[in-house]
Amino acid sequence: MSSQGPQIGEISSDGLFRWDGQEWSPLARPHREPTSWTTPMRVAAAAYLVLGAAWSIATTALFLNADALVRVTRANNPAVPPDQLQNTANLGVTLGWAVVIATSIIMLVLALGSFQGWRWAFWAVLVWLGLTSVGVATNAVALANPRAQAQPPGAIAVGLVFSLVALALLAWFVAAAVRYGPWGVRRTAAG
Numbered sequence: 001m002s003s004q005g006p007q008i009g010e011i012s013s014d015g016l017f018r019w020d021g022q023e024w025s026p027l028a029r030p031h032r033e034p035t036s037w038t039t040p041m042r043v044a045a046a047a048y049l050v051l052g053a054a055w056s057i058a059t060t061a062l063f064l065n066a067d068a069l070v071r072v073t074r075a076n077n078p079a080v081p082p083d084q085l086q087n088t089a090n091l092g093v094t095l096g097w098a099v100v101i102a103t104s105i106i107m108l109v110l111a112l113g114s115f116q117g118w119r120w121a122f123w124a125v126l127v128w129l130g131l132t133s134v135g136v137a138t139n140a141v142a143l144a145n146p147r148a149q150a151q152p153p154g155a156i157a158v159g160l161v162f163s164l165v166a167l168a169l170l171a172w173f174v175a176a177a178v179r180y181g182p183w184g185v186r187r188t189a190a191g
Helices: 038-063 066-076 082-116 119-133 135-144 153-179
Strands: 017-019 024-026 032-034 185-187
Touching (some): 038 153
Antiparallel strands (some): 017 024, 032 185
């Protein structure tokens, strides 16, 4: 044991108190400290989500229209009557935009939560990345049959890249959660 006393700001060995120079003061909640993973992870997640929302809106604006949906429906099911085909395509455009707007809002809220380091956002982004990673398989299948797709192969390939990045981020998030905790922030050493 050292004859030197605790330093100001030092956390107790149990992680529950901080030395203020006069006495050990209880911490309001368990103390966590950032690691070298914390800031890059938060920024990478926020950037990915913002870019993903922008890409979704751009591809929807460029490629989602009634004519494209009629073409895709005919390629997949040529027996659909023409009047039903047009109504279905118009409904598809409306629903497509509703889904893209809703998911873009969710992605932007998650991006804000990522950038701010909100604990709940870590788990929500982890789930989002897991769901988005499924795009690796779906985009690969879409690239194999581009005539039955509303988007051109180049846009599908970019979607595949987004899915691969989501898969890499997912692996990083899982490693961070196991090694440190959410956002790569670890509790102070106890005991």
